[in-house]
Amino acid sequence: MRDTLRAQLWPLPTLGVVLAVVAGVVLPRLDEQFQHDIPPWLSDYLFSGNADAARSVLEAIAGSLVTVTALTFSLTVLTLQLASSQFSPRLLRTFTADRYVQTTLALFLATFTYALTVLRTVRTGEDERSGVPHMSVTVAFLLTLASVLGLVLFLSHLAREIRVETMMSSVHSAADRTIQRLLPHREDAPYRNLAAEAHQGNPLRPPSNALTLTVGTSGFLTSVDEDALLNAAVAADAILVIDRHPGSSLITGTPMGAAWPRTSERFTPETQARLTEAASKAVTTGSERTDHQDIAFSLRQLTDIAAKALSPGVNDPTTAVHALSHSSALLCELTQRHLGPHLLLDNDQQVRVVLQRPNLEDLLDLAVTQPMRYGAAEPAVLARIAMLLRELAWTSTPAHQPPVHSALTRLRATIDAQDFHPTERLQLTELTRLIGEALAKQQAHGPTP
Known part of the structure; x- marks a missing residue:
């Protein structure tokens, strides 16, 4: 719920309107109660006009803020449209x-709401100062000054945000937060040993008579309630496997996993119903992917930017190269983390739930396949992919070599299929040779410091 609200435009503005209405009701009453007790030094800084002047000021503030808000909203929508059509x-x-x-x-x-709310308390037809909420009008003036400053800062912020480099940096930062939150470091020995022992004790492959867990609601898998699944598995003395990872597209009624008894032959009908219901409730779907638990989502965004930049209508290989640089940094960080299935253990350190997560092969394929296909005729793009593979070879373990070897084979085939100038072909061939050397060195001595 928090992640959903964070990505919406309306919650914070709605809160601002509510607070403005409250302030517009309370401050005029305080004005009326304490207007004769205001120190002279303070009254010199407050609004000093009569009721007509107060109404004119508040009307001007309300009218101008409506225009500014419409302008701001229009610029925001224009930026969203640009980001959607130009990038992803x-x-x-x-x-x-x-x-x-x-x-x-x-x-x-x-500011607009506050000015309107205070305007209804200004009374005309009386003496020069009575019926005028001086403090309230002054607060409206201060809010207007803050709005003018906010408009200037907003325009500066918007000009910076629509730059593709800023977008990619934002995506990269979001990915870093997701990785740090979800994936333990590979040097976390207790976690690694427990996982290895669990795999040795049980291959965690569903038997032929396993209970099939089906999807309750169609959409993208956005999050999995790990505690709910673990509690359900312990209560039923079962092992649960969810073989769809966050970011996957789910269809109602189709399989998303399996469950089977840990000791007995089969579940009772009541246990089957409880497990099916618990699994359905623990898996949350949405209309779009989010980075809450989706490790691959940021790589998907960066690859979209690269693919869009390589389209004939845009033809911007430099942006594609920069997107690949961010993808390379994320992949190198991911090699330092535990990838693949995520195991949930009970109090006896026995595996109860297995949650599918992308491995390095999936993530590397996501990062390089489309840029390699759409940028096959651009030496700069292929050179950056080669550098990505070399950087990955430097930071990965021997267990990560097969995906890098596979990507290197595809890269060499792509280079061989193109009609490059001899100089360009020589440069690309040299880069692929360096990848092979890095893999060989890593196989012999482990990751390069």
Whole structure:
């Protein structure tokens, strides 16, 4: 729920409007109660006009803030449209989750609402100063100054955010947070040993009579409630395997995993019903992918940017090269983490739940396959893919070599199929040779420091 609200434009502006209404009701009452007790030094800084002047100021503030809010919203929509058409539709979530945009809209709408709410308390037809909420009008003036400053800062922020480098940096930062939150470091010995022991004791492959767990609601798998699955497995003395990872597209009624008894032959009908219901409730689906538990989502965004940059209508290989650089950094970080299935253990350190997660082969294929296909005729793109594989060879373990070897074979085939200038072909061939050397050195001595 928190992740969903974070990616929406309306919660923070709505909160600003509510607070503005409260302030617009409370402050005029405080004005009326304490207007004769205000120290002279403070009253010199407060609004000093009569009721007509107060109404004119508040009307001007309300009218101008409506225009500014409409302008801000239009610029935001234009930016979303640009990001969708020029880079990737999956980048829209980055903009709607931008706290700066949300705060700016909240400030403008709060100022407008506050000015209107205070305006209804200004009474005309009386003496020069009675019926005028001086402190409230002053607060409206200060909010207007803050809104003007916010507009300037918003325009500066927007000009920076629509740059593709800023977008890719934001995606990279979000990916780093997801990796650090979900994936333990591979040097975390207790975690590694427990996982190895569990795999040695049980291959965790569903038997032929296993209970099939089906999807309850169609959509993208956004999150899995690990505690709920573990509790259900312990209560039923069962082993659960969820073979679809966050980011997968799920269809109602199709299999998403299996469960089988750990000791007995089969489940009772009541146990089957409880396990099926618990698994269905523990798996949350949504209309779009999110980075909450989806490790591959950020790589998908970066690959989309690279593929869009390599399209004939854009033809921007430099952006594709930069996107591959970010993908390389993420892949090198992922090689330092535990990839593959995530094991949930009970109090006796026995495997109860197995959650599928992408391995290095899946992630590497996601990062390089489309750029290699769409950028096959561009030596700069193929050179960056070669550097990506070499960087991955330097930082990975021997267990990670097969995916890198496979990608290197595809890269060599792609280079051989192109009609490059001899100089370009020589440079690319040299890069592929260096990848082979790095893999050989890593096989012999382990990852390069």
